Every structure is written in structure tokens, then in C-alpha cells.
Amino acid sequence: MATTSCVFCGRDSKSIPLLTLAYRDASFNICPQHLPVLIHDPSQLIGRLEGAENFQPADHKD
Secondary structure: OOOOEEOOOOOEOOOOOOEEEEEOOEEEEEOOOOHHHHHHOHHHHOOOOOOHHHOOOOOOOO
């Protein structure tokens, strides 16, 4: 499902810059503030982005 607002917080491009990402032949947007959610804790996107339950967080090797 394409959206013109952040998939996490719902803010649109009139209030914050949005990054557009392609997933499952669709486009979705996420704001810079919530990009770390996608990378580090994608489980927070469950119910907001179809298939998010299958995402794995980044594996940090610090």
C-alpha cells in the first residue's frame, strides 16, 4: 500500500522530509526520525507495514 506519510508516525512531507522505500512491489515512506526503527527495531512496524513481522534487526558487531 503506497502512502504519502511516514508509515510509523503518519506525518506527511509538508511537515517533515520523507524517504521513499520500495517493498513488495509497492512504495512506502518513512521519516528520518523513524528510519532507525526500520533498521534497529523493525518489530515496532508490525501492524503498520505488512510483513514487518519477518524483518530482522541489524546485527551489530561492536
